[in-house]
Amino acid sequence: MNVKEITNILKFSSKNNIDLINRAYNFNQKAHKGQKRMSGEPYFVHPFEAAKKVAQWKLDALSVVAALLHDVVEDTKYTIDDIKKEFGEEVAFLVDGVTKLGRFKYRGAQQKAENLRKMILAISQDIRVIIIKLADRLHNMKTLSAILPNKQKRIALETTEIYAPLAYRLGMQVVAGELEDLAFPYIHPQEYKWLIQNIKEKYEERHQYAEKVKPIIKKAIEEGGIKPIKIDSRAKRWSSLYKKLLRHDMDINQVYDLVALRIIVRTIEDCYAVLGIIHNLWPPLPGRIKDYIALPKPNGYRSLHTVVFCLNDRPTE
Helix, strand or coil, X not given: CCCHHHHCCCCCCCHHHHHHHHHHHHHHHHHCCCCECCCCCECCHHHHHHHHHHHHCCCCHHHHHHHHCCCHHHHCCCCHHHHHHXXXXXXXXXXXXXXXXXXXXXXXXXXXXXXXXXXXHHHHCCHHHHHHHHHHHHHHHHCHHHCCHHHHHHHHHHHHHHHHHHHHHCXXXXXXXXXXXXXXXXXXXXXXXXXXXXXXXXXHHHHHHHHHHHHHHHHHHHHCCCCCCEEEEEECCHHHHHHHHHHCCCCHHHCCCCEEEEEECCCHHHHHHHHHHHHHHCCECCCCCEECCCCCCCCCCCCEECCEECHHHCEEC
């Protein structure tokens, strides 16, 4: 573990910002010296991992500094005034915001979840506070197995009901999905065990398959004279798969979107043309073509859906 793991991500940042991150890294190590997490690892590993994630999400250098220092006020002898003196008012503001968010606890009252999410959004004032908190929660969820079982479920529920929906609202769908998947085994342990036993393929393998299909589709579409605006791919996560299986009496054979791609084009004509190109590439699964252009959903959603026998004859939406 080295501060360069963070600064290398921010290689285009100014020398002053890099120096500030180095100072915060050293301050973090000094403040948390001798402290251990429940997992047994040095405490400063946690803020380091949160800061690295914030850097990967391409937030500014001050956000990275705040992530490095986000637990200092709550868990060490240093105060918010110490942070302000050493790193400036803006960093202190961000650290104070994350500290305040840590005082909100979700106790399982479903009707209060939305109110708590609204309160968090209102109190944060700066969107960076929430994003730093999401990085903090993401690493905490990865090490959740180290804490007491009675706390595991509460934190997992809080993650699913509060922080994953906040990530969705911020357009961080990948983060939201990862948070839900990390929480799922603690909220539904038996169901998670069933999924692992009945679906041998891991999420990462589904993701790799989707990424392999994407360039094949892109090439075929472009050879057909259409330039797609965007092609997205996604692999269904455990938590999402479980919700869908509930609607299909836990029959995995009724789930066709373990891997799915979304192609965005400029016109309706292009949309129908792309459907034909895909069906020329791979045969469609009978009865799985849905035309939401001719018959839009009540909310105005318009698209074409199909499931084809893709690479290795695998059903892909």
